[in-house]
Amino acid sequence: MKKMTLKAPILKFESDLWSYYVAIPKKVGNQFIEGEDRRVICKINNGTPIHSALMPKGEVYSIYVKKEFMRKNGLEEGDEVDIQLKKDKSEYGMPVPESFQVLLDQDTEGSMYFHELTKGKQRTLIHIVGKVKNVDSQLAKGLAIMHHLKEAKGELDFKRLNVLIKEYNNRK
Template sequence: MIEFQGKLDAFEFNHWQYHIPLSDDISSQMMDEKHRRVLVWIKDGGPFHMALMKAKDYWYVLVNQELRTQFKLDEKNSFAVKIDRDHSEYGHEMPEELQVLMDQDEEGAMFFKKLTPGKQRMMVYTVTKVKNPESRMRKALAIMHHLKLTQGKLDYKQLNELIKYYNKL
């Protein structure tokens, strides 16, 4: 784990503008050819699963509005940052609800495992971001149902409709 004083910076060219720039020394220690996922702690809050991104001149991690508000981050003041490699399989912790379904449903698990790592991470995050355990279970059920229905081909519009249907149950 590496600790340093970070500073919020902003790109001027897009809406994903706020980020924490990282030195080449830090970024090189956090990644290899295939691995750019990191855990970040901001002011002792976290860990937050993030990805190292490359601008023309430097590496950075994006900082969303929620984190900027939660930690009262601005471009004027530096703050404590800790960063470490994310060794989790999916770039997020696997929610128990989705893991239970994958353990019980071999066909759904097979389709899940055939997804690209980014799509797997998106499905895990879709379930993880929900706080209520019942709602997480309904989302996980909808995802597994969708994967089997489409033979592992993600159709986000169809998946969202299925999630809405499961939320009404």
């Protein structure tokens, strides 16, 4: 599997949407792009892997770095960091919580609708489940997602989904 190590500073976006990023030279980034697939796994200073996409930004690609990651790792804008990149060959471009994988494996109809979604929407739903660490909460979110996908025949309505997630979280 293709791997590469380089040094780069943490930079700040001039945007309210995203905060920080590391710039990857196009010459380096292009080696990890396969067709439309720009997914990579990035380690900054040998820390927790970040599953990301190489996002075009002028003459470079950017990898978004969340404020929480910066805080947790004592990083600030301008810090020079070691970056390890490797191609993300996972099915979804990010790890799937075991509780959600079990639901996908057991619920044929829900899984069918999930797999008809774009890869980006799949990752969004996986992120919704995975952002909580409590397995019971993950399961509640996963059940709500599967319920919503079947109820809406695969058409995502995030307002309705959020209502269902609250309902499932309140069930005891």
